[in-house]
Amino acid sequence: MRRSSLRSRVLLAALCLALALPVALTPPQRASAEPDTPRTPRLTTSSEALTLTVPAGPGTPGYQLRVTTGQLALVTIRSGATVLATAPAGTGALRFRAAGAWQHATQVTDWNWQDGTLTLSAATTLPGATVKARLTPSADRYRLDWQVGGAVPDRLGLAYDLRSAGHWYGHGETQTPNGGPATDQPWPLDSGQVAHPAFGPASYYMIDPFWYTSSATGVHVDTGHVMDVAINQNEDGLVRLDIDSPGTDPYRSTVFVESTPLAVYRDYVGLMGRPAKSDADYRQFAEPVWNSWAQFYTKVDQARLLDYAQDLHDNGLTGHTLQLDDKWESNYGNMTFDAKAYPDPAAMSRRIHELGFRFGLWVTLWINLDSDQYRYAADHGYLLADAADPTRPCQVTWWNGTAGIVDLANPQARAWYKGRLRTLMDAYDVDGLKFDTRFFDERCAPSPGHRPADYQTLGAQLADEYDLQGVGIRVHWNEAAHQAGFVTRQLDKGTGWNSLRASVTQNLAISTIGYPFVATDMIGGSSGQPAPTKQVLVRWAQSAALMPLMYASTSPVDTVDVTTGKKVVYDEETITLYRAAISRHARLAPYIWDQVQRTLETGDPIMRPLFFDFPEDPQAYTIADEWMLGPAVLAAPQLGDAAVRDVHLPPGRWYDVARRQEVSGGRTVRSYPTPLGVSPVFVRIGAEGAEEVRKALDGT
The missing domain is CATH 3.20.20.80 (Glycosidases)
Incomplete structure (x- = not known):
């Protein structure tokens, strides 16, 4: 159903409020469509907001997405509680940079709910520029795609209120003001600061544009461009996920809404794929x-x-x-x-x-200029071209000098490189x-x-052969x-x-x-x-x-x-x-x-935080020096120069390997002795593999 102007929408909403009844909006063809099912997303409206409701279903908790219209904001609600919300009005939810200044979407001026997608138009803080967004809900997630009209931005951004979702995780290796990733990797991310301005697919960092929270929500940004990611930077209380936006590329993202963080992780792995094999024997x-x-x-x-x-x-x-x-x-x-x-x-x-x-x-695929192979590779077109001048090879400086990079997208270059590897081996x-x-550098042209x-x-395919x-x-x-x-x-x-x-x-x-x-x-x-x-x-x-x-x-x-x-x-x-x-x-x-x-x-991680296995244990969400190794082993090694440490044991029965005794969980063991020869580990009694691993750790 479409409302051609904000004025007509407000009039309809006011009438419905007077009758004390919510307005259920359905597509125009609803009369000839199948009857509603309990899991069909629906839209209701008020004078202040549009609300998408996705009822609970088998294995999904259900949720609401509230879109405020006076100032565009997105609030995700599960079981009556906010589990994720965009940044306040001063920052704006949907942000873009044009002419060197940051702008953001403001008042919703038009909307359309049809075929399961809510399309919005919004004014912005930049005169003449508008934002058009599409929200597509499904059982355990919703898609958010949006772009700017009337201006040519060089960056698009999505901003969240950090505290709205509890604690934040994900990202991968972090750049931080305190030495990350060499000496600082905050866990959870909001316990420190993340300032990662060159967060992209060609980065040497192990990163993915995926974040998840203790409130069991998650955000995946679907982009091939470099991002600028900031989490609580300068303690501003924000999560800012900005992407370089050449041309008219839209901002594409998915928000997951589940009951536990592990379920969010599984949703993401379902999107990206789990390992098909183990590369290690x-x-x-x-x-x-x-x-x-x-x-x-x-x-x-x-x-x-x-x-x-x-x-x-x-x-x-x-x-x-x-x-x-x-x-x-x-x-x-x-x-x-x-x-x-x-x-x-x-x-x-x-x-x-x-x-x-x-x-x-x-x-390495990087060939230094003083190598006797550089000239040969350059003359045969085996090296990546320069981004500024594609007629010449790209030259990149690294920790061992200046080099060109073998272009794996060139079949001849790839065959030449692999042949040289085989000869050497x-x-x-x-x-x-x-x-x-x-395998690539942004100073080069693909x-x-x-x-x-x-x-x-291409790099994964090459490496997979060895x-x-x-x-x-x-x-x-x-x-x-x-x-x-x-x-x-x-x-x-x-x-x-x-x-x-x-x-x-x-x-x-x-x-x-x-x-x-x-x-x-x-x-x-x-x-x-x-x-x-x-x-x-x-x-x-x-x-x-x-x-x-x-x-x-x-x-x-x-x-x-x-x-x-x-x-x-x-x-x-x-x-x-x-x-x-x-x-x-x-x-x-x-x-x-x-x-x-x-x-x-399953795709489940082997080494994982305690809250993946114990989501109802509030202390598990901030513990940075313990982990589960599979379902049966809790590792709590000493990570500092001390003779004791506290050990948190989630609910259940545990076998203390060092002391060879069973203990009750749901508590924190204070000042557990850790002389240099002791590295605390506990076995979760009754878990899959527990008896075998207990015998193995006991040496029996």
Whole structure:
């Protein structure tokens, strides 16, 4: 049904109010349509608002969406309570930037409810500019699509009142004023500040444009453009989700409305797809991978690498793979070993295999200008073109110099790159690869017919042809990344306690935006900081032992402090406790592998926040140092330099592994003792797999 002007709508609403009856608005063809069903969305109107009502159905709670008309705002209501609301009038719900200034929609001037879609027109704070929006409700979500007419904006934005939805989660790795993501990953997001201005599909950050809340709502922004995301920036109490908007592209988003945050997560995974397989095999879940980066950085050579492998082997520090990271090439992009540093790479590979490890190499699609392959690739059109001048190759500066990037959208370039990889792997018996750097850069132009976001798919397809050795790859944002089943490794962390804590909350963030096979950054951290202390290294290993995978580098035997160049030797207790963490993880491996199979069936994360399993427990929503590993294991490792910690146990019966006794939940255990050899873990009695995992953790 259509109302041609605001005046006629107001008159109709006033008449209905006088009769004390709501107005039920139905499409014009309703007389010949099927009778109403209990789950049919309907629209009612008043002098102040239009209200869409979606009744509850099987597995869905039902909700209302109230659209105020005097000042356009969107309020989502479930069971009579607000669970999500847009920003107040001063900021505006639907925002856009034109001529260098921010504007927003104001009064609704027209609307139309037909075929299950509510179409709105609204005036704006910019004279002559209007906003047209479409709201399409369904059982557990509604679509919001809108765009600006009468002006050419360069950015479109959606803004929410932060507190209207409780606590906020999602996003992935965050940029924050306090060092995120290396040392700060707020959990929940509103407990800190997020200021992420280059949030986009080509980013090296593991991110998705998806956020969910403790009120069991969620927001997904469907865009291939770069976003500027701000959550409580400068403590302004807002969530601002702005996108670059070239041309007339509309703003497309979906708002999920469910009964629990886990249900919202499942809705999002249903949209993007769950992993079709696990890229990592059983052994990669059961044992750590050892990577040379934090141990040596770029000061690595054949002798050092073999000494590293020998020390690990001799001290019983098992692992499935030894990876040689950055700085083995003669020049970046050559794919040939530096002859001085690696006089006999084939012999080095043989020795690593003899010690029981697989052998892996770090690789990149970025070819430095001083590489002997750069000119060849440029002359054959194998490199991405420059965005400003497509007649020349794009040149990008990174941490190892200036480079061009192989264009994966070019079939010839892709075949050339893969052929060189195969030659390298065959020559030196390389078992797998660690792909690093990005597959695209915004300074470059995508191949004709492709978008920047397509390079995430192209990168995922390339990487999926190789064994990634349990360190995975950093692709995100689209269906291909979700469905590939890659292990996700974090951005580099520091070597202090704050980075250890950030590694935990970052895993929770990544795993709950649809990437369930997570590992922290290398145990002990890196980022060019002083070598980790004994306590940080041991606690990090203990924490990682209770996660899906262990990604290791700093040897508990000895390492090099990159800031001084001096050797750091750890004591025998460090080796013993690190070895015990590896052993605990190995004992958990059958249970973890069962969770991998469950994830392939459901998409549910393996490592997840307490409130996914205990949504009725209010304390669970703000706990940042505990997690569930599948349905049966609660991990509460010590993440600080202290001898005790508080442990929150959700309702139920629990088995305390350290004390070997059953305890009641629904309470917080104060000052639980955590000497360096104790990493608290609890088994949820009666949960699936609980008895097996209890025996495994008891060592019986």
